[in-house]
Amino acid sequence: MLSFLLLLFLLPSSSNALDFCVGELTLPETPAGYPCKPPAKLTVDDFIFTGFEKAGNTSNIISAAVSPAFTAQFPGVNGLGISAARLDLAPNGVIPLHTHPAASELLVVTQGAILAGFISSANDVYYKTLKKGDLMVFPQGLLHFQINARGINSVAIVSFSSPSPGLQITTLALFAGSLPSPIIEKVTFLDDAQVKKLKAVLGGTG
Numbered sequence: 001m002l003s004f005l006l007l008l009f010l011l012p013s014s015s016n017a018l019d020f021c022v023g024e025l026t027l028p029e030t031p032a033g034y035p036c037k038p039p040a041k042l043t044v045d046d047f048i049f050t051g052f053e054k055a056g057n058t059s060n061i062i063s064a065a066v067s068p069a070f071t072a073q074f075p076g077v078n079g080l081g082i083s084a085a086r087l088d089l090a091p092n093g094v095i096p097l098h099t100h101p102a103a104s105e106l107l108v109v110t111q112g113a114i115l116a117g118f119i120s121s122a123n124d125v126y127y128k129t130l131k132k133g134d135l136m137v138f139p140q141g142l143l144h145f146q147i148n149a150r151g152i153n154s155v156a157i158v159s160f161s162s163p164s165p166g167l168q169i170t171t172l173a174l175f176a177g178s179l180p181s182p183i184i185e186k187v188t189f190l191d192d193a194q195v196k197k198l199k200a201v202l203g204g205t206g
Contacts, residue, residue, distance in 0.1 A: 020076070020079070020080065021034075021035075021036040021078050022036065022037040022042055022046045022047075022075050022076050023075035023076075023078030023079075024036060024038075024075070025071075025072065029071075032079075033078045033079050033163065033164070034071060034075065034078050036078075036079075037075065046075060046076050048076070049069045049074040049076070049084075051069060051073060051074075051086075052067060052084075052086040052157070055153070056088045058088055058089070058090040058093055058153075061201070061202075062093060062095065062096065063089065063090040063092050063093035064087070064089050064090065064095050065087075065088045066085050066088075066095070067085060067086040067088070068083070068084075068085045069084045069086075070083045070160075070164055070165070071083070071163040072164075080163060081163065082160065082162075083162065083163045083164070084157060084160065085157075085158045085160070086156075086157055087107070087114075087155065087156040087157070088154075088155055089147070089148035089153070089154040089156075090148065091148055091150075091151050091153070092148060093147070094145070094147045094148070095146040095147075096169055096171045096172075097119075097143045097144070097169070097171065098143070098144065098145070098167060098169040099141055099143055099144070100138075100160065100167060101140075101165075101168065102140070102162045102164060102165050103140055103161045103165030103166070104137065104139050104140040104160070104161045105137065105138040105144070105165070106135060106136075106137050106138075106158065106159045107130075107135065107136050107137075107138070107157075108133070108135045108156060108157050109130045109133065109154070109155070110155045110157055111132060111154055112132070112148065112149075112150045112152050112153060113131050113132075113148075114130050114146050114156055115127065115128070115129045115130075115146070115147040115148075116128065116130055116138075116144070116145065116146045116147070117144060117145060118138045118139070118143060118144035119142060119143045119144070121142070129149045140161070143170065171198075172202060174198075175198040175201075175204045176199075176203055176204050177204055177205075178204070178205045178206045179204075179206060181199065181206060
């Protein structure tokens with residue numbers, strides 16, 4: 001038995017594709033991710049991402065920015081079941097209620113303080129103000145949010161259990177698209193004036 005294990009150890013690997021599958025972004029994405037980049041074309045830089053050194057642009061309606069390191073930005077995570085993002089929240093910044101259909105999320109605060117929470121499928125609410133060094137997990141598919149809880153720029157690094165976690169922001173889904181106002185009024189119990197006001201702010205039609 002020992003000699004057999006030693007033989008397996010000494011045999012050369014037949015293909016690096018068994019270890020990883022760096023995404024070949026020039027080819028179409030499939031439900032399983034991108035096809036693998038040929039091993040002969042790989043370098044160490046395929047496994048390194050340097051996009052978190054600068055803050056994202058928070059000059060927008062939510063005073064927040066998310067800088068992703070998903071497969072499209074970091075092909076090295078293709079097929080590995082992981083990805084990451086940098087979250088920047090200016091004073092009064094907020095990431096509205098949203099979900100990631102394909103991933104759970106782990107957030108660690110690296111600067112400032114962030115009020116974060118999620119809502120379970122039983123409509124129980126779990127939220128807390130997190131300070132530097134605190135972590136919080138958001139289970140896959142559940143509505144969750146992040147709000148700057150201090151009058152300074154707050155920063156977090158977020159990891160996901162998928163290289164392409166997906167994103168749907170509830171407010172934008174309702175008021176930034178073309179869902180007709182009468183339907184929104186029925187499903188949200190908002191009146192026509194409120195719906196039109198929100199659509200005007202977020203660029204919705206219908």
